[in-house]
Amino acid sequence: MACLRMTAMYTYKKWSSFLPWTYHGNTKSTRAMKVSYYFSAVWRKKDLDFLKSLGLAKNLKTGQGHFTVSNPELCEKIFEYFEKPDGLLKKAKPDKYYSIPASVSFNKEEFNSANIYNLRYTGDSLGNPEPFESYPFNTFNFECVECLSGKKQKHDFRMNPKKLKKYQKSFILFDYDIIFFERDFYLSFLKPLGLNHRNIINNKTGEVLQEVVQLDIPEAKSKLVIQGHEFGESEICKGTGKTQYGIQTLDFFPPFEEEFDFTICKTREEFIGGLKRILISRDFMELMVEHKIVKYNQYQLTPVKNNEHFSSAL
Numbered sequence: 001m002a003c004l005r006m007t008a009m010y011t012y013k014k015w016s017s018f019l020p021w022t023y024h025g026n027t028k029s030t031r032a033m034k035v036s037y038y039f040s041a042v043w044r045k046k047d048l049d050f051l052k053s054l055g056l057a058k059n060l061k062t063g064q065g066h067f068t069v070s071n072p073e074l075c076e077k078i079f080e081y082f083e084k085p086d087g088l089l090k091k092a093k094p095d096k097y098y099s100i101p102a103s104v105s106f107n108k109e110e111f112n113s114a115n116i117y118n119l120r121y122t123g124d125s126l127g128n129p130e131p132f133e134s135y136p137f138n139t140f141n142f143e144c145v146e147c148l149s150g151k152k153q154k155h156d157f158r159m160n161p162k163k164l165k166k167y168q169k170s171f172i173l174f175d176y177d178i179i180f181f182e183r184d185f186y187l188s189f190l191k192p193l194g195l196n197h198r199n200i201i202n203n204k205t206g207e208v209l210q211e212v213v214q215l216d217i218p219e220a221k222s223k224l225v226i227q228g229h230e231f232g233e234s235e236i237c238k239g240t241g242k243t244q245y246g247i248q249t250l251d252f253f254p255p256f257e258e259e260f261d262f263t264i265c266k267t268r269e270e271f272i273g274g275l276k277r278i279l280i281s282r283d284f285m286e287l288m289v290e291h292k293i294v295k296y297n298q299y300q301l302t303p304v305k306n307n308e309h310f311s312s313a314l
């Protein structure tokens, strides 16, 4: 299989400051994973002739335009054609040409054989914590209130009484490092796994809501292997010196440095907004899928790279 060329990444770097994430990747270790590229330029007639000879961009017209390609061999041909050095009289690149990795898709084997998944979200949202404007500071302490770094929960969430939909066993807020479950589901399936909970307080009466609980998600016992993985552009908090990583959509989720047993945990690392990421074991993923809390797809689950996958592929 063709390796994606580094030239694309160099081109991309120039544009990365406009984007929420930066690509500084190592394509060799992720070659089975398919990266789709987005190409944009002020296209000339000869560029269109070339693209059409590859069967691409059939509706593209001369002038400013863009298209996306997911086939790695075709991406390679486009990089080779446009990203070579300009000749004395000929410009290889049309004006404003750039290419960026747009998304990734994992092949079936990569997705199915992961032992750990990043749970991106669990499904429906169900209203807001109360009082909505002040809940973050009522509920959490922060080491830095500017970037919301070092979040530690100090009080239970308050909410207005919740009526879960019939099928609904779980719901989320905007903060996707926090998950709520129907209390009965928690007691039947999650408590037996040794997972703790926090109550949710009825904002009107001050009593404990009986229908729902917040899962108390333990922190990971290991750091992530950050190096060599494509995270978004990091931000470093001036106050605490802590790094917050950017959006991560262009790679496997990185593995832990050291193995440990867990069903669900959140990363030690923080991401932009002070949020952590939730990682779940294969067994926990299967439980969530069985109860229709999580769909078994790449929108909700990002596989963690399993080194065994690649020993046969390299």
Ligand SMILES: [Zn+2]
Pocket: 144, 145, 146, 147, 148, 149, 237, 238, 239, 240
């Ligand atoms: Zn800060």
